[in-house]
Amino acid sequence: MDIAALDSAQVLRENLLKWICFCFGILASVFTYFNLFINDFYSLGILEGVFAIYCFYTFNYARTRKFQTWQPLLLCLCIMLLVILGTYLAVVKSGLFVWTFTLPVLFYLLLGCKRGFYLSLLLVCVQTVVLMNKASLAPFPELNLYLNMSFSYLSIWVIAHIFEASRAQFSERLENLALFDPLTNTGNRLAMNHYFEVELVDKINLFIMVLDLDYFKKVNDEFGHDVGDQVLVEIATILRETLNKGRAFRTGGEEFALFIPDSNQQESYQIAENIRVGLQSTAINVGEREISLTVSIGLAAYRDGDSLKQAIKAADEQLYYAKEHGRNNVSFDSQQYSAKLEQVS
Numbered sequence: 001m002d003i004a005a006l007d008s009a010q011v012l013r014e015n016l017l018k019w020i021c022f023c024f025g026i027l028a029s030v031f032t033y034f035n036l037f038i039n040d041f042y043s044l045g046i047l048e049g050v051f052a053i054y055c056f057y058t059f060n061y062a063r064t065r066k067f068q069t070w071q072p073l074l075l076c077l078c079i080m081l082l083v084i085l086g087t088y089l090a091v092v093k094s095g096l097f098v099w100t101f102t103l104p105v106l107f108y109l110l111l112g113c114k115r116g117f118y119l120s121l122l123l124v125c126v127q128t129v130v131l132m133n134k135a136s137l138a139p140f141p142e143l144n145l146y147l148n149m150s151f152s153y154l155s156i157w158v159i160a161h162i163f164e165a166s167r168a169q170f171s172e173r174l175e176n177l178a179l180f181d182p183l184t185n186t187g188n189r190l191a192m193n194h195y196f197e198v199e200l201v202d203k204i205n206l207f208i209m210v211l212d213l214d215y216f217k218k219v220n221d222e223f224g225h226d227v228g229d230q231v232l233v234e235i236a237t238i239l240r241e242t243l244n245k246g247r248a249f250r251t252g253g254e255e256f257a258l259f260i261p262d263s264n265q266q267e268s269y270q271i272a273e274n275i276r277v278g279l280q281s282t283a284i285n286v287g288e289r290e291i292s293l294t295v296s297i298g299l300a301a302y303r304d305g306d307s308l309k310q311a312i313k314a315a316d317e318q319l320y321y322a323k324e325h326g327r328n329n330v331s332f333d334s335q336q337y338s339a340k341l342e343q344v345s
């Protein structure tokens with residue numbers, strides 16, 4: 001599963017941008033024809049024609065490629081400008097200003113809460129000035145028009161804001177559920193894949209550790225599964241606190257993978273040793289009990305071009321070696337590392 005699939009905002013905005021461009025492209029074409037050939041309103045007609053072309057271009061772009069972050073913003077600004085110009089140029093009774101009420105929804109859905117808020121605020125301010133400078137608001141009584149416009153715009157604005165804020169919150173919660181191990185609050189395998197494939201751009205001096213608790217089954221057997229769970233939570237916390245760079249992930253029951261970028265043999269080995277010695281000398285308090293544990297660690301240097309699976313496998317082989325040779329130790333294949341250094345030089 002790709003982590004991008006979890007970004008519901010991106011998926012929503014991609015679809016919205018595409019279909020709004022299509023709908024507005026058709027609408028703007030109809031208005032262009034109407035204003036150029038029936039209404040003789042050339043200035044607005046030409047603007048609408050240009051806007052229709054832009055809409056169809058963006059529709060086609062969004063159909064075939066990932067949209068650029070500025071595209072939704074530009075679309076919103078264009079629509080806003082058209083509605084403001086239309087309100088300014090046309091008489092009030094044409095009803096063009098009514099489009100104002102659709103825009104906060106569009107801004108919030110396409111741009112999110114912050115930009116949506118500022119554009120909605122800007123729009124209402126400009127439209128108020130434009131309407132106030134109109135020679136006549138006929139056929140509407142002035143006070144009625146202002147009151148109805150203000151309250152209906154405010155209602156739509158508030159609803160759009162609440163909807164988008166809740167959607168963003170919900171989406172973030174879902175993403176956390178999918179990426180974090182609920183017991184230890186450490187990233188899971190999906191988060192590890194994303195970290196390796198997307199976040200870790202420079203992997204040249206990357207070191208990978210696979211860490212496994214020794215005889216953890218005994219803890220479960222002796223103290224029960226709940227105590228075992230609490231021990232895992234404590235271990236994960238210690239790992240996160242000890243790692244001053246890189247990231248830790250829970251990859252299995254009592255197994256963690258740690259990534260240390262921009263490192264070298266001495267430093268990564270020292271980090272692994274610090275973790276091992278630190279855990280060995282830390283008695284984990286669970287209720288009134290104190291539990292002592294040791295860990296075995298397999299350490300491997302990342303080989304250029306290796307997939308995540310291959311990189312983890314190399315560290316796993318070292319872990320196996322560490323377990324085979326008495327546990328509570330760190331194993332690192334220095335020969336493989338020397339070969340890698342020779343290759344690089």
Ligand SMILES: Nc1nc2c(ncn2[C@@H]2O[C@H](COP(=O)(O)OP(=O)(O)OP(=O)(O)O)[C@@H](O)[C@H]2O)c(=O)[nH]1
Binds near residue numbers: 214216220224323
């Ligand atoms: N409490 C708890 N136990 C777990 C969890 N996931 C896996 N385990 C336990 O971890 C233990 C792993 O046991 P083994 O694979 O035999 O490994 P070990 O006892 O640590 O021995 P070595 O790894 O060989 O040193 C099993 O008893 C699992 O039930 C979990 O989420 N919570």
